[in-house]
Amino acid sequence: MNNNLFSIIRNLLLGVLLLSGISLGIKKFDLVGFQSPENIRNTAQLNQNVVSSRMTYGRFLEYLEMGWVKQVDLYENSRNAIVQASSPELGNRPQTIRVEIPVGASQLIQKLKEYNIDFDAHPTEQKNLFVSIASNILLPVIFITGLVYLFQNSENFGGGSGQSPMSLGKSTARFERRPDTGVNFKDIAGIDEAxxxxxxxxxxxxxxxxxxxxxxxxxxxILLVGPPGTGKTLLAKAIANEADVPFFSVAGSEFVEMFIGIGAARVRDLFKKASENAPCIVFIDEIDAVGRERGAGVGGGNDEREQTLNQLLTEMDGFKENKGVIVVGATNRADILDAALLRPGRFDRQVTVNLPDRLGRVGILKVHARNKPLGDDVSLVQLANRTPGFSGADLANLLNEAAILATRYKKSSITKNEVNEAADRIIGGIAGAPMEDTKNKRLIAYHEVGHAIAGSVLKSHDEVEKVTLTPRGAAKGLTWFTPEEDQSLLSRSALLARIITTLGGRAAEQVVFGDPEITTGASSDLQQVTNLARQMVTRFGMSNIGPMALEDENTGQVFLGGMSAGSDSYAENIADRIDDEVCKIVNYCEQKAIEIMQDNRVVIDLIVEKLLDEETIDGDQFRELLSTYTVLPNKNAPYISKFDSLSPVN
Structure with missing residues (x-):
């Protein structure tokens, strides 16, 4: 610490000295060979009285002839004169006057002698030879020497960052000979295979x-592949701590600079240091920043990133052997990595770190709940059931939000109320102020109850968690559904049930208030419905067109017809057939949603009044109210409408 402080003070003093030298050199250069009229006036002010006025040369000659001039000081090769005079016009008071002598007035000295005027001529200041040499040679040498010294001492450049112009080719990786990351394998759950x-x-x-x-x-x-927040970096920290070998960590973006060749130099320097400390581990986070497929640059040129990638490929499996150096890479974009980087010999193993399943979420919640006082009413199993699709980072954030809420409410432990509120906040957004009891609030209540009823009577849909009129984010009301298990595969009946439930809100408005009172509140629902129905046709083969994939799942690229990758470049009449099939699915589901609302019209008003009174109804309370007037079907049997105008839908 003292050495660093001494180095910083030394460099600051050197910088001040350099700046002073530059200023002195500029000032000396400004004074070489001439003096400005301003300098002349200032010199006269030091030796004479203050100059009070200016006078033309013609007027000066008149003063001279009248005998009013007492003394003349000539400066700058007789181009300027400071005149001491006194005239009867001003009561014979002494005057100090400045006169500019025109070029060609060669008889001035003779006239001054004729009139017996005391004059003194001051020649242009001549520079001392030593001062001239110091100004023109020594100061630049001192300046350049100081810059070289600063660049060579890069460890103290920029506040100790080490990023000076002389160290651009040095690796920026963080090095720990005996890493202590504070993370062990016991702190990792939900990704047991990885x-x-x-x-x-x-x-x-x-x-x-x-x-x-x-x-x-x-x-x-070893290449770690998975969505963000699944624990890839956490695994790297654990292996660094458990292996007890030297550990280098660097981000992929730190290799690439605007100067050609810097990234490749940093890769060489990194692997050189790693070889000197073998066996060791090199962790490259977000490796896709440097490992993107080659030829994807502007014009397919060999840009800086590609040179860096080429050097990385050479270091990992070239003629030069790096024994004992294990490279661990992490990315969530394995699809864009260069094929040469993925082959065995470079990355021998690709470990997929997926989102945790229900049991994995329970394990993750237990890890993050170790240092948090949970109340007896908090069930981590129920919380895991409610959070499908959450990553490990999401679950850690959820418990942290619950702890913050418990502190806000001045509680000594985290209760079920804080956990549920934290989950609602993460999923739906921050809760807004309750709405006033107006027509809009009543319409929203009917809309949300429509969703809940449709989801409750369809066997293939998830159970209702709760219905609320508390605004969250952009939504004025929400209906929460909780799946019984993680659904990685969805059946056709499950997709249709989702579409029907999504249309249930609009169907409730239509059945209760009629077509003229249908609102714009279902705009986002319609977008979801249209998108899901289109995927059933173009990606899942669940239509009369047949079991064909017409679009790529990730890029939307068309598989049939044309060279274009646009979503409307289909062969012949395929696009029209897709639109027809999407319309059939949506219209069919809309009709089923309307039938469900008509079947349960009696109980809709009762549930809406209850919802308006309490703002929130949980799933068990909702099903109890609904079962009072409607026989809830067995979730294992299909729902059959009284009107049964179409085939039953599960």
Missing amino acids: KSEFEEIVSFLKEPDKYTIVGAKIPKG
Whole structure:
């Protein structure tokens, strides 16, 4: 700490000295060979009285002839004169007057002698030879020497960042000889398969003989692939702590600079340091920043990123062997990585870190709840059931939000109320102020109850968690559904049930108030319905067109007809047939939603009044009210409408 402080003070003093030298040089250069009229006047002011006025040369000659001039001081090769005079016009008071002598007035000295005027001529100041040499040679040398010194001492440049012009080619990776990240394998849950892969790597580093005896080689690279927040960086921290070997960590974006060749130099420097500290682990986070497929630049040129990637490929599996250096990469965009980077020999293993399932979420919640006082009414299992699709980072944030809410409410432990509120806040947004009891609020209540009733009577739809009129985000009301299990695969009946339930809100408005009173509140519902129905036709093969994929799931690229990748470049009349099939699905589901609302018209008003009174109805209370007037079907049997104008839908 003292050495760093001394270095900073030393560099600051050197900088001040350099700036002073530059200022002095500029000032000296400004004075070389001439003096300005302003300097002349200032010099006269130091030796004479203050100059009070100016006078033309002709007027000066008149003063001279009248005998009013007492003394003349000539400056700058007789181009300027400071005149001491006194005239009867001003009561014979002494005057100090400045006169500019025109070029060609060569007889002035003779006239001054004729009139017996005391004059003194001051020649142009001549520079001392030593001062001239110092100004023109020594000061630039001192300045350049100081800059070289600063650049060479890059460890103190920029506040200790090490990023000076002389160190651009040095690796920016953080190095820990014995890393202590505070994360162990016991702190990781929900991704057991990925964790077991890393436990094997740690075992290899600690007991290599156990593997080499059967001819096994340690993998050179492990690529972690998965959505954001699933724990890829957390795994890297755990392996760094568990393996107890030198650890280098760097982000992919830190390799790429605007100057050509800097990234490649940093890659070389990184692997050189890693080889010197082998066995060790090199962790490259967001490796897609440097590992993107080559040829994707402007014009397909060999840009800086591609040079950096080429160097990375060479270092990982080239003629130069890096024994004992394990590269761990992490990305959520494995689809854009260069094929040469993914081949065995570079990244021998690709470990997919998916979103956790229900049991995984329970394990993650237990890890993050260790240091939090949870109330007896908090069930982590129920919370895990309610949070499908949450990543590990989302679950950690949820419990943290619950802890913040408990502090806000001045509680000593986290209760179920704070946990549920935190989940609602993350899923739906921050709760707004309750709406006033107006026509709009009543319309929203009927809309949300329509969603809840449609979802409750369809076997393939999730159960209602709660219905609320509390605004969250852009939504003025919400209906929450909780799946019984994680649904990675959806059946046709489940997709149709989702469309019917989504249209249930608009159907309730239509049945209760009539077509003229249908509102714009279902605009987002209609977008979801149209998108889901289109996917059923173009991606899932769930239409009369047949089991064909007409669009790519990720890019939307058309598979049939044309060279274009637009979504409307289909062969012949395929586009029209797609639109017809989408319309059939949506119209069919709309009719089923209307039938469900008509079947349950009696109970809609009762539930709406209850909702308007309490603002929020939980799932059990809702189903109890609904079952009073309607026989809830078994979720394992299809729903059959009284009007049954179309085939039954599950």
